[in-house]
Amino acid sequence: MAAGHATAAEEEYLQSLFWLFEAGLPMTAANLARAMQLSAPTVHEMLGRLERDGYIVRGAARTIGFTPAGREHAERIVSRHRMIERFLTDVVGVPWDDVHEEAEHLEHAMTPRFEAYVRSAVGDAKTCPHGHPIRVGERIDGVPLADCKPGAKVTIVRLENEAEDLLHYLKEAGIEPGLRGQVAANDGETVTVRSEAGLSAVTVSVAETVSVLADPSPPSRIALPEQLVLGRERYGR
Numbered sequence: 167m168a169a170g171h172a173t174a175a176e177e178e179y180l181q182s183l184f185w186l187f188e189a190g191l192p193m194t195a196a197n198l199a200r201a202m203q204l205s206a207p208t209v210h211e212m213l214g215r216l217e218r219d220g221y222i223v224r225g226a227a228r229t230i231g232f233t234p235a236g237r238e239h240a241e242r243i244v245s246r247h248r249m250i251e252r253f254l255t256d257v258v259g260v261p262w263d264d265v266h267e268e269a270e271h272l273e274h275a276m277t278p279r280f281e282a283y284v285r286s287a288v289g290d291a292k293t294c295p296h297g298h299p300i301r302v303g304e305r306i307d308g309v310p311l312a313d314c315k316p317g318a319k320v321t322i323v324r325l326e327n328e329a330e331d332l333l334h335y336l337k338e339a340g341i342e343p344g345l346r347g348q349v350a351a352n353d354g355e356t357v358t359v360r361s362e363a364g365l366s367a368v369t370v371s372v373a374e375t376v377s378v379l380a381d382p383s384p385p386s387r388i389a390l391p392e393q394l395v396l397g398r399e400r401y402g403r
């Protein structure tokens with residue numbers, strides 16, 4: 167099977183599968199359906215195509231694994247997406263809460279030549295504007311902001327979920343990768359971070375999607391698939 171001619175839809179699935187894999191979540195159809203907010207039959211059908219095209223294998227216990235070609239392709243797509251986002255913020259000047267959807271469109275339309283220009287324009291940038299590593303595998307572990315107790319010193323490392331409405335909300339609240347501060351309050355409904363920029367308050371469910379380095383740190387744990395939901399509009403519903 168010739169991996170390398172994936173359709174845009176197949177690439178979206180490979181990307182989402184890779185997000186599950188990267189976050190340490192089991193790669194199952196159920197988790198994929200949750201993360202992509204698609205129905206089980208829709209996901210099942212596409213997984214059949216990905217299997218036929220040689221990108222994935224499905225094993226016992228309903229687990230999904232990448233074939234070597236599928237893994238390579240998924241890594242390439244994910245890395246390219248993050249690189250385009252970095253290009254859009256740093257070179258074009260697009261706000262970081264708008265770049266995810268723009269990158270989703272651009273990434274399927276780029277020629278290899280243009281991709282090379284983009285790569286050289288972003289230079290040695292390590293992450294996308296939301297903190298995801300451009301060179302996959304260089305992911306920094308973090309803990310959910312939601313788990314941090316008042317008084318903990320925190321550095322925001324990553325916004326796990328790049329759904330555009332969520333990114334707008336976080337930007338509005340003043341939460342962004344690289345921000346350093348201290349948890350001022352966490353009452354189980356709202357988490358407030360105090361930083362040089364002032365007070366930033368987000369709901370606990372949003373704080374679940376924000377990974378931080380914390381001191382003292384709560385124990386690490388794996389996110390829920392719902393917390394990795396990507397954009398909604400892209401899957402033709």
Ligand SMILES: [Zn+2]
Nearest residue numbers: 251266269328
């Ligand atoms: Zn993105």
Ligand SMILES: [Zn+2]
Nearest residue numbers: 251294295296
């Ligand atoms: Zn990003």
